[in-house]
Structure formats: C-alpha cells, structure tokens
Amino acid sequence: MDGMPGWIRQHVAAVRAIVVLTVLLGLVYPLVVTGVAQVLFHGRANGSMLDGGRGGALIGQRFTGADGKPVRKYFQSRPSAGGYDPLSTGGSNLGPESVLDTLPLPGARGKRSLLTQVCARSEAVGELEGVSGARPYCTSDGVGAVLKVFPDRAVSVNQPCPTAPFVASYQGLRVVCARPGEDYAAGRTVPVRGGAGVPAVPADAVTASGSGLDPHISVAYADLQAPRVARERGLSPARVRALIDEHTTGRALGFMGAPAVNVLELNLALDRP
Known part of the structure; x- marks a missing residue:
C-alpha cells in the first residue's frame, strides 16, 4: 500500500468503505431489526393477521358486495381515499x-x-x-x-x-x-x-383518514350501525353492543386520542358461532 500512488489508495479505501457499510447496513442492521421485531412485536411484525388470514388488524378494508354497496350485516369502515390499498396509501x-x-x-x-x-x-x-x-x-x-x-x-x-x-x-x-x-x-x-x-x-x-388505511371507527359510528347489524343478524341490540365494547380500544397511553373500535375484529366476532 505504501508504494501505491495516492489515487489508487483512495480508490481502495473507497471500496473498503462500500463493502463494510454494505455488510453493516445491508445485512447486519436489517437482520437485527427483524430479529428484535419478531421477538418483541411478533404479531405486528407479521402483519397482525386475523382468523386465518382474512385480514390484518392494522389495515382497514371494505365490507361491500360485488355491486359496491355495503353488506348490511357488517359494520362499515370509514371512507378511504386510497381504497384501503396499502400500495396507494394516502389522503x-x-x-x-x-x-x-x-x-x-x-x-x-x-x-x-x-x-x-x-x-x-x-x-x-x-x-x-x-x-x-x-x-x-x-x-x-x-x-x-x-x-x-x-x-x-x-x-x-x-x-x-x-x-x-x-x-x-x-x-x-x-x-x-x-x-x-x-x-x-x-x-x-x-x-x-x-x-x-x-x-x-x-x-x-x-x-377518510390521512393514511387511508385506518382500521378503526369511533364508538359513536359503531353505535349508529348497531341497530342495523342486530336487525340483519337477528341478534339482540344488547348482544351487538356488548361485542362493540369487547373490541373497543382505550386512549393511547391512557390520555391521547379517543376510544376506537376495530371494525374487522368486530365483524369477525359477529361471524363466529
């Protein structure tokens, strides 16, 4: 190396830096992050899939028929500017x-x-x-x-x-x-x-939400839909409202935001015998 011209030494140092950074940031770092996520947040890291892959708890979806109209026996999600497509998320x-x-x-x-x-x-x-x-x-x-x-x-x-x-x-x-x-x-x-x-x-x-993927609705919107869902399914309003309560999350950290209802989890609970 000592006998090499200066420009060659600079190129060799640059190649070494590329190799080291590629290994650290392209291999080691992603593997460490993935491993930590699997250990600490296993469900979320794998998409928070529910009921055999019928959807993810973190991504909203439509509950409409082939004609695009709401299926009356299901709770409806909030509107989405991107059609609940994760590839076109946004407002x-x-x-x-x-x-x-x-x-x-x-x-x-x-x-x-x-x-x-x-x-x-x-x-x-x-x-x-x-x-x-x-x-x-x-x-x-x-x-x-x-x-x-x-x-x-x-x-x-x-x-x-x-x-x-x-x-x-x-x-x-x-x-x-x-x-x-x-x-x-x-x-x-x-x-x-x-x-x-x-x-x-x-x-x-x-x-619509800013992301277009919000899986939650407000408790007020769930309560508005409860009579229709109960009527369509032949359930008592009290039973439907009990399921709403079971799938209502509290405020973030106990004080931020408002309680919300996960629509997919609620609809899956309604479909279970």
Whole structure:
C-alpha cells in the first residue's frame, strides 16, 4: 500500500468503505431489526393477521358486495381515499377550502370538492342507518351548499342546471343553478350553513383518514350501525353492543386520542358461532 500512488489508495479505501457499510447496513442492521421485531412485536411484525388470514388488524378494508354497496350485516369502515390499498396509501389532499365542484361537461368527468364528498357520504350513511344525513353547509340533495355571488345574481355553483337551487334568494338576489363550463371565478364564494343542527352521522363516517388505511371507527359510528347489524343478524341490540365494547380500544397511553373500535375484529366476532 505504501508504494501505491495516492489515487489508487483512495480508490481502495473507497471500496473498503462500500463493502463494510454494505455488510453493516445491508445485512447486519436489517437482520437485527427483524430479529428484535419478531421477538418483541411478533404479531405486528407479521402483519397482525386475523382468523386465518382474512385480514390484518392494522389495515382497514371494505365490507361491500360485488355491486359496491355495503353488506348490511357488517359494520362499515370509514371512507378511504386510497381504497384501503396499502400500495396507494394516502389522503385525498383536499382541505377545508375545497368547496367548489368542477361540474361535468359532455364527454368529460367532473370533480367533487371535499365538501360535496362529505355531504354525499352523509346522505348515503343516513339512508343506510335510517337517520337524517343532513349536515351544515350541505344541500338536501347531497352537495355543498355554496354560492357564487355577483352584483346581479347568485349562483348555486355545485348544482348544475336544471336542478332547482337549494335557496331561492340570497340577500335580495335571485339564486340560479350553475351551467357547466361557465366561469364563475369572479364571484364571491359564500358557503351557506343552513338550518341543520348537530349531524346524526359522525365525522369519521364521512371523512377518510390521512393514511387511508385506518382500521378503526369511533364508538359513536359503531353505535349508529348497531341497530342495523342486530336487525340483519337477528341478534339482540344488547348482544351487538356488548361485542362493540369487547373490541373497543382505550386512549393511547391512557390520555391521547379517543376510544376506537376495530371494525374487522368486530365483524369477525359477529361471524363466529
């Protein structure tokens, strides 16, 4: 080595560093981490599989039929922006300011705002559970109650013509339906709260989690679904609510978050004789 030119010594040192780091970080470290995980967190490290591989306790899933409609004898999960696909995990990236729909044109698809998605989901859940799906800032037909206000008129921008607007007038201006393709950007955006009180449908029934894989629902959403599940299965409401209690987890570390219900574990318990 002493007789080697400097540039050769530098290359040999670089190769040695690559070999050592490859062994340490590419072999030793992964094996150690995997071993520790298997010893300390065996179930979670292997996917937390339940009931012979019917699903994992840490990843939510749909409980719908071939037609995409909810199977009425099962508790339903919260919505998922990624379809509960671990390879496309993530949220919709829509925030509170997403209140304006892009109305569909002939031969093209529109785009629903977050507000309209929430309104439509609330209507669907309300119909399924036999309660009101009404929410503030939502129309009776399940879209965002939003106006674009101009000096001479107001436009219900999420209700395409010939739909009747959710209100006939606003501050003395006549409200008209929206014409797909027309530019309303110059108007003042006004979400209208309406007369809906506290929603009967919980927030987690109409909003997706950030990961799109949340396996839990709130206790309130589980309680809302309990009468339907009990009726479809011929069980007493008390029995179904007892199962909800058995599969409800407490707050993280005793004080963070809120109690939640694991939907897959609950549905599997219902299927057992």
